[in-house]
Amino acid sequence: MRLRDDFVAVTVPATSANLGPGFDSMGLALDLHDTVSVHAITGPTSVVVEGEGAGRVPEDDSNMVVRALRLALDHVGAPQAGIRMHCTNRIPHGHGLGSSAAALVAGFALARALVGDPEALRAQDLLQLGTDVEGHPDNVAPAVLGGATVAWTEEGRAGAVRLDPPGFLRPVAFIPSFSLATSTARAVLPGTVPHADGVFNVSRAALLAALLSSGEKGPAAALSGEVAAGEGGARATTMHALLMEATRDRLHQEYRRPSMESSVALVDWLREAGCPAVISGAGPTVLSLEAVPDAVLAEAGAAGWEVRRLPVALEGVRQTRGRLAGVRP
Ligand SMILES: Nc1ncnc2c1ncn2[C@@H]1O[C@H](COP(=O)(O)OP(=O)(O)OP(=O)(O)O)[C@@H](O)[C@H]1O
Ligand SMILES: N[C@@H](CCO)C(=O)O
Incomplete structure (x- = not known):
């Protein structure tokens, strides 16, 4: 060679x-x-x-x-x-x-x-x-x-x-000024987790993979607990509800809260505002997988987060x- x-x-x-x-x-x-x-x-x-x-x-x-x-x-x-x-x-x-x-x-x-x-x-x-x-x-x-x-x-x-990521993914990153080494964020994770939490994450990760691979039409059928609201609206509402459910976690984010309090608090706040937010990688950046309302972006920006729309x-x-x-x- x-x-x-x-x-x-x-x-x-x-x-x-x-x-x-x-x-x-x-x-x-x-x-x-x-x-x-x-x-x-x-x-x-x-x-x-x-x-x-x-x-x-x-x-x-x-x-x-x-x-x-x-x-x-x-x-x-x-x-x-x-x-x-x-x-x-x-x-x-x-x-x-x-x-x-x-x-x-x-x-x-x-x-x-x-x-x-x-x-x-x-x-x-x-x-x-x-x-x-x-x-x-x-x-x-x-x-x-x-x-x-x-x-x-x-x-x-x-x-x-x-x-092939579907078009409804509109990632927005909230980047704090402080950094955190991945090795530090991994050191706080437990060696074992409750079986029920494993089951919780398996179902959400499988759902997320299903949503990400189901194209623009979404899954063939979904019972998301949402009430149908007319053709396009029902689909959009259902996809949003499914994405909220599909981005829940019990294996790492809560364990990492003490090492990035403000990031996990931002995830909580964004999710309460209806955004499917997660900790990005080992943090401390927060990522919403869907577009975020301007008022929410402005409030996060005012609180010191660098807000960046980052398409896939x-x-x-x-x-x-x-x-x-x-x-x-
Ligand atoms: N372009 C680069 N050139 C040289 N070193 C780099 C570069 N990018 C990253 N590094 C090294 O890797 C470290 C960051 O790695 P780390 O795994 O902690 O975080 P990350 O990869 O940014 O985050 P994550 O793995 O959670 O997505 C930096 O502090 C630096 O030492
Ligand atoms: N899965 C890894 C991603 C960061 O490298 C973690 O959360 O520690």
């Missing part, structure tokens, strides 16, 4: 994991991207970081994107090279929007781009390498595949399916420069 290209670039989306009940399994790609370009050179590694993480993440071989790139080159038996990297980062770090998965997937995709062989480092390899490092596949899967994903592992082997990103990581530009991994 050799390096066929010496200047390549990729773009990778932010992701929101869990989506409420789908802990470590469900995820959504969002229209907020990091872009990274690389020159393969002879000489020492240099990294320039613009935007998120600038001045904070390393600018040498210990940078997460560089480490991922080198890991993937080793994985396919390609030679290592000097790296001159430029990162334009828009995904905030440690905020539950999948910055670490994006960094890893960007690094792997850059290695694939340098190798310039479509058979090297396919989507399955990217998913596996990323899951090996992250320990769970729920951010890596949508960063690779785009759209909405359901992912799992079996004895370390990762798998994922991509769902239909595409995952994409190479934008080099001979494989435009070819899906």
Whole structure:
């Protein structure tokens, strides 16, 4: 294996994991991207970081994107090279929007781009390498595949399916100024949970997957407890009621309340206002899966939350420069 290209670039989306009940399994790609370009050179590694993480993440071989790139080159038996990297980062770090998965997937995709062989480092390899490092596949899967994903592992082997997200999904992120490392947010979770809570989450996660894969028409039939209100209205009301139910969780959000009081309180408040809100990934960002009324947005903004409408990103990581530009991994 050799390096066929010496200047390549990729773009990778932010992701929101869990989506409420789908802990470590469900995820959504969002229209907020990091872009990274690389020159393969002879000489020492240099990294320039613009935007998120600038001045904070390393600018040498210990940078997460560089480490991922080198890991993937080793994985396919390609030679290592000097790296001159430029990162334009828009995904905030440690905020539950999948910055670490994006960094890893960007690094792997850059290695694939340098190798310039479509058979090297396919989507399955990217998913596996990323899951090996992250320990769970729920951010890596949508960063690779785009759209909405359901992912799992079996004895370390990762798998994922991509769902075409329906139009009623209109994600809105509420991003606080403070960050929280995923490792900290995972440390507060219990080793075991009550069986009834497992049953609760299985039914909600299954319902959410059903809604996300049922297209614009929605499920063939639904008994949601809602009273029918005329043709289109009944469907919209039912879908909304179903989405509210499908985004409930008992496996992680409440356990995490002490480590992000204001975020879980915002989830409660948004849900009382009729928005299907969840903690995004390991937090502390909050995500509503449906549009949020302007008055609610204004109130959250006034309370200090950065409010961003982030449409679903239909595409995952994409190479934008080099001979494989435009070819899906
Ligand atoms: N583009 C990047 N370049 C270098 N390092 C990064 C980059 N993105 C993330 N990191 C590293 O990963 C850390 C954040 O990872 P962490 O898993 O804690 O949060 P997250 O991925 O943003 O959130 P979540 O996993 O809940 O969605 C950063 O503090 C930084 O060390
Ligand atoms: N499922 C993960 C996502 C964050 O990486 C968690 O909630 O800890």
